[in-house]
Amino acid sequence: MFRNMFRTIRPTFSNVLLRWKSSGTEKKVTMYDPFVTKPKKNKETYLEVIKMFEGNDIRRRGHVEFIYAALARMKEFGVQKDLEVYKALVDVLPKGKFIPTNIFQAEFMHYPKQQQCAVDLLEQMEDNGVMPDYEMEQMLLNIFGRRGIPLRKFWRMMYWMPKFKNLSPWYLPDQLPNDTLELAKLAIQRITSVDPDTQISVWQTEEIEASLDKTWIVSAQSRIQQVLLAEQPPDDPLIVKGPYIVYLKDQVVSYFLLVGKIRPEHNDDKDLDDVSNIEKPPGIPGFIGNTKLPAIKCTVHEQDDGTIVSVCATGTSSRDSLLSWIRLLEKYGNPVLSDIPVIFTLTAPPTDIAMQETQPAVTETDDEQIKRK
């Protein structure tokens, strides 16, 4: 209820501001923005600005405006996921002053603008997935008291955020690596987690002399996939499909599949209700299982649209790098690839192969062209 009430109040303040702005007076105040002037934009300088603001004026006039401005600049400084920074911002608010002292104050929004500011700050934390801690609670308590709206926001956050934090079955570190190779490894790990036996290997295309793109390849294949590949009919071509994308938090990695033919579906039309002849084992001690091979679809890699025999992500996602991938697969344990034709059906080639041909071999750092959003 309070929140709704609060929301209705908020535009009123902005209206007032607008009216003040458009009142047509000649004198206009130019805001001095300390964040713009900082040459280096990182956590230290950000905290420095906050310290400066705190030291400037003992009354800390304009602290709400300052906090809003600071919140807006967070991405620029790359600190939007840092709890310490949020705490420093909350610390800007004066302690004790905003705590209601009677029931009327408590009921009718004591210092609404300040409370809204703190709520917005918490909201931004939530949007960025930053989990507050008990020290933050203590700070908010000291500023707004037990009945403050920010506290309620805080408690709600502390109820839900821990529940959502580890809900994904694929664990990722809090801080994703900056290196695209590491990201690609994480992505491929996630995709291939269906088969715990999968081996992930990182190869350099330099190993293949004919390669034009000099980059890395993260390739994954399990032993079962190796066998499935070895058993592919030699006349039917394999297909390289992709690029598909996978999200790791806010990062995107594109990957490719090597797809083969599927074995026939297990077709069982026996009557499940007729138990008159249940299969029984032969009974020779020590003899279990079958003497015949399973000739039907039975692994997780055999999907409806094909048998996935390997997965990869490359540094450039170019056709040439994928060609190198096939050659490397052939080199490392899949000799059958030298006989089977491979078709590339890339829906939209991310980089033009003709361009690559005219350019000299690129260095490792330039290779970080995995699609990012």
Place this chain on the structure above:
Amino acid sequence: MNLARKICTLPFQNVNKNLYRKLRISASHYESSTYSQPQVQEEKFDFEDLKIIERTERRKAQIPPFMKNVFVSVFDRDLLAYPEILNKEESEALDQRIAALDRVFFDPEKTKDDRKAVLKGTKMYAAPVNLTNGGLAMNHTESLRFLDTISSDLQLGQELSDHWVSLNALKLGLPEDSYQKIIDDLTSGEKTIALCIKERVAERVLQADFRTVAEMDGRNVWRISGEKVCTQVSGYFLVLCTTHDTGHLKMFLVHPGAEGISHDDTYVSFQKTPGIPLDIVTEENLAKTLGVSRLHTAALCRASLLQAMQAVADYIRPRIFAGKPLSEISSIRSVIGEALINIYASESAEYFTAGLLDGYMEPDAELEMAMCRNFIAQNGLDTLLKLIAIPNVEMKAESNQLLDNMRSLTLRGETIDSVNMYIALNGIHHAGTRMAEEIKQIRNPLFNPSYILKKILADRHQEKDQPKLTLYLAEHLHPSLRVPSEQLEYCVLRMKFACETLMARHGMEISKAYTELNRLAEAATEILVMTAVLARASRAYCIGLRNAEVEMKLAACFVEKSKERVRKLILEIDDGEYLNLDHFKVQFGRKVLDTKSILVEKPTARVFW
């Protein structure tokens, strides 16, 4: 959906305790003695040499399979008379041989060579062979008695068991002339025969589970290629192979020192090794013959447990705790007592099964043999752990040896689970043939409403876990065993219900419900052992054996405990995978295997500070 189960049953609680049951007149169901089968005399003569007469076999006419029928709650009450196979002369001859063996095997000063010598002297290496071929024509009951003694040297026991089983298989499988050619060499005792059946688990997805192949080469010689689990390094091998194309199984005899044999620690591999095929035996008969090794395993396991019990008893006797002999501590006594119960139960079941094999024409007792093996393998290991906990660390080397022996015996040739699966699938197969029509109706309730209504009424006692005891087993046992016999009766009557539940729930997919089949197999195993124990105790008491009253108490104790186990197992089957927690355990296991982690965080881990 099993609709008959879903609809609430009517609580006629007092109707089923009818007057007739209370005033049960013990002879009212007694079907006089006419039902006892006439004995079939079978005498074999070797007409080429009339001086040697083959051993006479006194077998009764064929009976329907005992334990398979228990799966549909049909109980052959005649079998409550414990089998007596040996007559006076045979028994005396047996005792003499045993005494000769005992003198060497229980003398700690004798060496392995001495023991081998006495085995040769008592014709043990030729025991299952006909008298005409210089053997003893030993039957299964005798083989168990011999093994009881011989198994004090476990390695010899295992070797001999394999040897005996193989000899029987050869007798069935080889044509008469080639059998006669090699039999003398086989029975001399210089070279024993080892069974090579088990293989490594497949490591590739497109690999068959069973891979040893025999192929005919250009000169009509079978060549074997493959790898087998086998610890014996010299002597003959009896190798199970699949022949190409058909996938049929065939046994091959491989001579010692044949080309292409190489040994690893636990594996023997064959490379184009020539072998003699056992052509004239069917797969089914082969399974029956080889199945006897399960019975031998049971005997070896039991002997191993007995050894452990004696070793621990020797340890306890001279020791003192708090001024009193250690043997006065009741917890120690109860562990020893439990070991005795298990040994007694297992021994009863083994000889009971041997009696089934020896006493009837064309016996179908593979299931019983498998049950004997599993009963003692499972209980023996549990009891052994308790036993060797008594001396703590003081008998470290001996305890390790005992444990290792027992472990290798429980894994001899196969695992407990695979044997359980064999038991359950055979039982359920048998039940399926009998109950197919019924199950079809239960699984299609809306097509058979009247049947379902009848079923609701008919199953009301079973639903309440109080089946009507209609088998009257007490009439075939000593009167003082009436309570235990009723407990056995309860267990038997619950079996059909359990099978019905399982088949109604899974239909043909029952062969994949491994956890539930395991329970069914364990319950059936307990029933066989209960039957054997009751029959043995009753016999002992009736004929006045020494310490028969102890046997009665042992039997009563065992049955009391066993009945609870069966009750629990069958209730768990009835409950289904959610109530008996199978579903969840399976899920946890799957996740651990899939994620390669233990799933749970450490208790000190935090999400926020």
